[in-house]
Amino acid sequence: MNKNVLLACVFVVCKSLCAQQQGIHPGEVWPDTKGNHIQAHGGGIIKVADTYYWYGEERAQGLDTGFRYVSGYSSKDLTHWTFMGDVLKLTDPENLGAHWILERPKVFYHKAAKKYVMYFHLDNHNYKFARVGVAVSDKPGGPFSYVKSFRPLGLESRDIGQFIDDDGTPYLIFESRPSKGFYIASLSADYREVDKQISFIHAPLEGGAIVHYKGLYYAIGSALTGWKPNPNKYATAASLAGPWSDFKDIAPPATNTYQSQSTLLLKVEGKDSTTVIFMADQWRPATQWDSRYLWMPVEMSGEKLWLPEPKPWKLNVKKGTWEYLEQK
Ligand code: DGJ
Numbered sequence: 001m002n003k004n005v006l007l008a009c010v011f012v013v014c015k016s017l018c019a020q021q022q023g024i025h026p027g028e029v030w031p032d033t034k035g036n037h038i039q040a041h042g043g044g045i046i047k048v049a050d051t052y053y054w055y056g057e058e059r060a061q062g063l064d065t066g067f068r069y070v071s072g073y074s075s076k077d078l079t080h081w082t083f084m085g086d087v088l089k090l091t092d093p094e095n096l097g098a099h100w101i102l103e104r105p106k107v108f109y110h111k112a113a114k115k116y117v118m119y120f121h122l123d124n125h126n127y128k129f130a131r132v133g134v135a136v137s138d139k140p141g142g143p144f145s146y147v148k149s150f151r152p153l154g155l156e157s158r159d160i161g162q163f164i165d166d167d168g169t170p171y172l173i174f175e176s177r178p179s180k181g182f183y184i185a186s187l188s189a190d191y192r193e194v195d196k197q198i199s200f201i202h203a204p205l206e207g208g209a210i211v212h213y214k215g216l217y218y219a220i221g222s223a224l225t226g227w228k229p230n231p232n233k234y235a236t237a238a239s240l241a242g243p244w245s246d247f248k249d250i251a252p253p254a255t256n257t258y259q260s261q262s263t264l265l266l267k268v269e270g271k272d273s274t275t276v277i278f279m280a281d282q283w284r285p286a287t288q289w290d291s292r293y294l295w296m297p298v299e300m301s302g303e304k305l306w307l308p309e310p311k312p313w314k315l316n317v318k319k320g321t322w323e324y325l326e327q328k
Contacts, residue, residue, distance in 0.1 A: 100272030270320020
C-alpha cells in the first residue's frame with residue numbers, strides 16, 4: 001500500500017473513532033457519526049418507538065443564504081447521533097425580507113395521524129413579525145413542507161419551547177414580550193394550531209423548558225439578554241396551570257449557567273431510574289456553526305433543582321442512569 005493511501009486510511013479510522021465518543025462532553029465539539037460537529041442549535045428532542053430524534057437550527061458554513069435550514073439527527077442512546085439531513089429547507093415564506101429568521105424548531109409526533117409537525121420561531125430581521133411557523137412531514141427525516149405562520153393565541157411569540165406530558169399531551173411554550181412572560185398552550189387535535197392557554201408565567205424569560213418529574217412541574221427559562229448567557233432560573237408547580245413558585249437560580253449566578261442558555265428539559269425514564277437532562281446552547285454569535293451544547297443531568301429533589309458543574313458524563317438510556325466519565 002502506498003504511503004498516502006495508508007495515511008488516508010489512518011485518518012478515516014481516527015475520524016470514526018472520534019465519532020464513537022464514549023459519552024457526552026458538555027461544551028466540546030460534538031461529532032455526529034460521520035465526525036461532523038452536530039448542527040442542531042436551539043433544538044428539541046422527541047422519542048418515537050425506541051429512537052430519539054433531535055431537530056435544531058442548521059448553521060453550518062457554506063449554506064445557501066437564501067434558505068433557512070432545520071437539521072434532523074437520530075439516535076438510540078442520545079450520545080451517538082446520525083445526521084438524517086436538512087429536514088426543512090425553506091425560502092422566505094412570508095415576504096419577510098433580507099435576514100429573515102427561523103429559530104428554535106421543535107417537532108411533535110402525531111401518533112394517530114402518523115405526522116411529524118414542526119413549529120419554529122419565524123421572524124424578520126428586527127424580530128417584529130413575532131410568529132410561529134408550522135411545517136409537516138410524514139417521516140421523521142423529512143422533507144417537511146411549510147404550512148403557515150400565525151401568532152399563537154393572537155399574541156407576539158418569539159422563543160418557543162416544547163413540552164410533552166407523561167400522557168403524551170403536547171404543549172407549546174412561547175415567550176411574549178408585551179405580556180412580560182411566557183405562555184404554556186395546548187395544541188389542536190391535528191397539532192397545527194395553538195388551541196388554549198394553560199398557563200401564563202409572569203416572568204420575562206425565554207428559552208422556556210418544562211419537565212414533569214415525581215408529581216411536580218419544573219419550568220426553566222433564561223433572561224432576555226440576546227445571545228449573551230445569563231443566570232437561568234426555575235420555578236415549580238403542582239399543576240401545569242400553576243400557581244408557579246418564585247424563580248430561583250439553577251446554578252451559581254456568576255457562571256451565567258456555565259455560559260449556556262436553556263432549550264429543553266429531557267426526561268429519560270429507564271428500568272432502574274429516571275434522568276432529567278438540561279439541554280442548553282452555548283452560543284457563539286460570530287461563528288454560529290461552532291456553537292456548542294451543554295447537556296447535563298440536573299439534580300432534583302422536592303422543590304429543588306440544581307445544575308451541577310458540567311463535566312463529561314455517560315448515559316444509559318435503558319437503565320435511565322448516568323455517571324461521570326473517568327477523567328484522564
Ligand atoms: C435569544 C434567543 O433565545 C435566541 O433564540 C435568539 O433569538 C437570540 N436571543 C437573538 O438575539
